[in-house]
Amino acid sequence: MIQGTTSDAGKSVLVAGLCRVLKRQGTNVAPFKPQNMALNSAVTPEGGEIGRAQAVQAKAAQLEPHVDMNPILLKPCTDTGAQVIVQGKAVGSMQAIGFKDYKAFTLPKVLESFNRLKRRYDCVVVEGAGSPAEVNLRENDIANMGFAEEADVPVIIIADIDKGGVFAHLYGTLALLSKSEQARVKGFVINRFRGDIGLLEPGLDWLEEKTGKPVLGVLPYIHGFNLEAEDAIVTQPESKQQQRIKVVVPVFPRISNHTDFDPLRLHPDIDFQYVGKGESLQGADLIILPGTKSVRSDLSYLKQQGWESDIKRHLRYGGKVIGICGGYQMLGQSIDDPFGIEGEAGKSQALGLLEQSTKLKQEKTLTNVKGQLNLDGDSVTVSGYEIHVGETSEFSSAPIVLDDGRLDGAISQDNQVFGTYLHGLFDQPKVTETLIKWATGESITSVDHQSVQEHAINQIADAIEAHLDLSIIWPHLSANTNARDKENSVADRV
Template sequence: MGKGIMLQGTASSVGKSILAVGLCRVFKEDGYDVSPFKSQNMSLNSFITPDGYEIGRAQAMQAEACEKAPSYKMNPILLKPTSDRKSQVIFKGKVHKTLDAVDYYAYKPKLKSEIQSVYDELASESDIVVIEGAGSPAEINLNKDDIVNMGMAQMAKSPVLLIGDIDKGGVFASLAGTMLLLTEEERKRVKGIIINKFRGSIELLEPGLKQLEDIVGVPVLGVIPYFNLDLEEEDSATDLKKMYKTDGEIDVAIIRLPYMSNFTDFNCFKMYKDINVRFVELHEKLENPDLVIIPGTKTTIHDMDALRKTGMDKQIIEAYEKGTHVFGICGGFQMLGQEIMDEDKVETQLDQVQGIGLLSHRTRYKGEKMTTQAEGKDTLFNTPIKGYEIHMGDTLYEEDTEPFMHVKLRNNEEVTIKDGAVGTRVLGTYMHGIFDNGDFTRQYLNTIRQSKGLDPINEIPMDYWVYKEEQYSALAKILRDNMDMEKIYHILEEGINE
């Protein structure tokens, strides 16, 4: 059975996911068979594994750092919010049921043995399992029947490293306060503290580190400097408007849908120096962008209805009529059609909603979700494309519809399937990760450049997944330089005596 080490934090967004990525890569570089694990994740940013299961995007990224294919075993429970009070429960990679918060907390104890079984199977296949917690372990109103923080550490018999974010301020109080609110048994599990996102002189921080160690009785194993690598963030706490360039020659407006999902589709845009990316809220003016992108969404009908009520659909049509290019991904592609029908109430209580109408297709919702990895070639430039599909519903095409791409592989099985649609300056596809394909993206951006009278750019950035590999290795070096890896290996070896 592989050994586990768990990263917990004083709050959400203190860096648990990213530091887990770094530790996964460090252990992998040191020759270990490593796997990530998070028992329960809440995110609209999901990923499809090679065998067609849905997991949190963070665990897929951690798997990449381990140089492993992502698996549902790495994230057995994924909660995808469908409203302020309800979430779709993805269990072992497949849609299980939709529950409100109260019903889910009553249901959680039934999942504990399942989580234990999945974790044990993953650990039996690995030398080391890097386990990520969620939020804070000191949420004393929620700790009964916990399955993701100290409850998970107990199931895995794992030591814990506690992470605090110094960039927010109050890091000593948050670390000491977290330790204060843990039970005596839980405190014994915490074997080290990591302070993340530090800026400034370490010499000025060191007296505080010594005092903190005296107060909590746990050593500080690392102070991680603030860094600017291009690594994916969880969607719940990310300020999207601060993530991208704002001075490019091509103005790209991404519609900020209420339940936008898989915003990581646009991370690769950071590699293109000629584009300006902005996320436009539904109440804002769209202005005159060169390209409008309608992204994926967890609740397509709800968000299409929101576009219509706010008048954003009319703004998109007006921009298109003035020469703007329009691109829809997944739910965004469905919205570009004539209508979306939900007679069986799969998603909402609305029977149907009119689409934007820039493409001729119609979509009918059904209960089964399509989850695949896919490969093929696009019909515009005949470039190789790979990505993944996560969507509900069947799309009905007119006979003369030109597809966006021809899919040749789905979950490693040969197929002959048409995907998406092409219109005049309008494209739609179900393929998440479409812009990660560098050759396609450069050629597509060049068509927009030429429509503006700009010269095409011949340089093709590397495919985004190659670029990410470089970022993982750079992150591992930062952790090696700023953490006591010798002590961390000692903690792993020593484990927890239960």
């Protein structure tokens, strides 16, 4: 099990890399995360919902994603509330379940899924969540040591040196664990190191002496590494030379599935920008409204930021707007939540840019889809996934015809506003090219996002094989990895 000193320490990436390393060695391996709190989710082939990080890890293991890989997914909808998804299906809210009863309710499902994976695969690589040193959460913990103790699994702790304070993070995290928890920690990994490795040697020696735990290795900072983030918004790649098109996405408090935009963010011709609180949407060629877990609340936030005025000004000057999922719902006439699915029950006036109205229902739509996108005379095959509780009135002239016969999305009569429920649109190069041409008139050659993702998985797997001593955990791999000798130089060691 990979646990981290903080969120975004590198747990998700390390699990993905380990899955690929094991797969290269011929091991039948699966990823697992007992509990994930994230607004980026994926739809499994059986129609369940899991965290996107586990879907990426499944790809690293060359598997289809499955709900057992992430049996508990928490999707925050307010500052104090979250939807609880158990083995792929929404079962209620944290308030309804109750904090005191939460572990008793969820842990059996977690162990059930984990044991199914153990029976099916030779190895399961587990990802923790946040930090195991959150002492205030220990009583109900199922995400870190609470799970590790129940399932009796060894643990590696990873820390990000690029954030600073790496030795304090590792030493302090271990110190805050119980004796039995400390005993199951097999070693440390330091992530994202750059600079003179010789300067790190005294710290590595000190850490091993103070804790009695080995440093399994130091992973280098990988330039040009682009693997979609579990939940944090990644702003820009390190450098772009030529940018002909400016695309902006407003960041809502409950923005979801912002991984939709990774192919645009990484495209060399596109100046892609997330726009935050107090900033303007002006100056864009294309504005895209993203998905959201709390559509009426985020619609109100959009208006408070003055973004409605920015959008309408953008349209008056001939600009184009795309809305995806919750962003699509915002483009219509109204959003009605009669059951209080995403907060307080009520009805909100939307932006009025499309003729549709949306009503939130109690059952969530979860499905992977394929179909045909018809736009400005171009017709391209499209695939994606739907995750939404809204039901939006259809246009007979919807731009997307799905293979199951349903219509999806809408386009305004003036051809300036486009909406769809499909996440993952831009993952397909031809669809991206069609949408950018519609929006800007520019012809671009899109990057194959699946190839970018596969390259990133192999990058981290290569780094693991080169820099980590896996023989401590998996002795049978020692012949095929660069095992570390305690008496060797630091360069050999890390």
